[in-house]
Amino acid sequence: MILEVSQQDGRCKKSFSPTKERATLKVVRKSVCTIVLLTITAVTGATGNNRVSVTVGDSSVLTCPLKENTTMLTWTITPKAGGPCTLVCRTDTNMTHRTNCSDNIDWIFRAGLAPALEIQHVGIAQEGNYHCEVASANGNFRMMYHLTVLAPPRLSLFCDERGSPVCEAAAGKPPAQLSWVPESCSRAEEKYHDNGTVTVLSKFTACSTNGTNVTTCMVSHPAGNWSQSIASCPSGEFPLVCFVFRALFMHEATHEWHWWDCSTKCAPELPVRNLLGGGWINTSAVRTVKAFVKL
Structure with a gap:
């Protein structure tokens, strides 16, 4: 049994109909939800979620809602790197407090304008979420920012x-x-x-x-x-150079030092002829003995 509102005289009367009970219960539920939502909206402002981008080294200004009879402002910062930062301002006592906040972050109060937070010379580590809450006689109001820091390559x-x-x-x-x-x-x-x-x-x-x-x-x-x-970049091949030099070389079998009379051809591969043992040696060998060059 529930109470049903009479449309004729506005009084409450008893109802024993199960169908009417279910229909009336739905109406009551909707009414209760509507009242609760209206109450929450009146007490707490809708939360804004804004995305802001700033380049490294520039400054950024984030504002709170401007409300009459404000008693307290609070910024809660959750960066991607490092611990959270909190700034609190009591307007009724004109007191401010900050916890774990960088020196380049501070309040901005301007007559007739919304209170704001200024971040000077923004760094990559200050990317993250910035949450502002305003407490006033009309309720609490919130604003959310997601700050993205850009670094030009x-x-x-x-x-x-x-x-x-x-x-x-x-x-x-x-x-x-x-x-x-x-x-x-x-x-x-x-x-x-x-x-x-x-x-x-x-x-x-x-x-x-x-x-x-x-x-x-x-x-x-x-x-x-x-x-x-x-x-156009220069070719990675060896230049066409002709030169003659002598190089000091240790024989692998006898461990004796010998002078090589080396000559080059005018070709990119720069093959070098070993006149002592005959044959040709490759360019990498030339680089190995080049430290012992004696003209």
């Missing part, structure tokens, strides 16, 4: 030992996207660092036989876009 373009252009976007966050003009058929490699940054390395490999004298690397990143060009 350092771009460099050079030739490797094989004569191929190499593009490097170092210590970027998030990883940079690399592309080539003309198009390259190689894939970029990524190296992750402990501070959350990523170095991207790409070696140019031509997709066609139509060569070009200039190769351009283009870098795309949320903090900006850059490009750099380089002329």
Whole structure:
């Protein structure tokens, strides 16, 4: 048995109908839920969730809701690296308190404007969640921010030992996207660092036989876009050089030192003839005995 509200006189009367009881119970439940939600909304403001991006070294300002008769402001910061930070301001006593917060984080109070938190010279370690709560005579109001810190990569373009252009976007966050003009058929490699940054390395490999004298690397990143060009890299082969020298060599069997009269041909492979034992030795052998050169 439940109480049912009479539509004629507004009084409560008893009802013994199971069907009416179930229907009335649904109405009561909906009414109770509506009342509870309205009460929560009146006491506590809806939580905002905002995403903010800032480049390393720049400053960022995050605001709290502006409410009349505010008694206390609280910032709770949960960075990805390090422990949480808390800042509390009591407006009724004009007292502030901070716990485990960096020196570059502080309040901003301006007449007629919403109270704010300023982060100067933002670092990668300060990426994370920033939660503001305002206590006032009208209830509690909250605002949530997720701060993302961008690190622009350092771009460099050079030739490797094989004569191929190499593009490097170092210590970027998030990883940079690399592309080539003309198009390259190689894939970029990524190296992750402990501070959350990523170095991207790409070696140019031509997709066609139509060569070009200039190769351009283009870098795309949320903090900006850059490009750099380089002329054709020199060939990785040995130059055509002709020279004659003598080299000191220890015989493996007798352990005796001998002078070699060595000569070279004018060819990229630079074969060297051993006049003592005959035959030819390769370039790596030339490098080995080069320390004992005597002209």
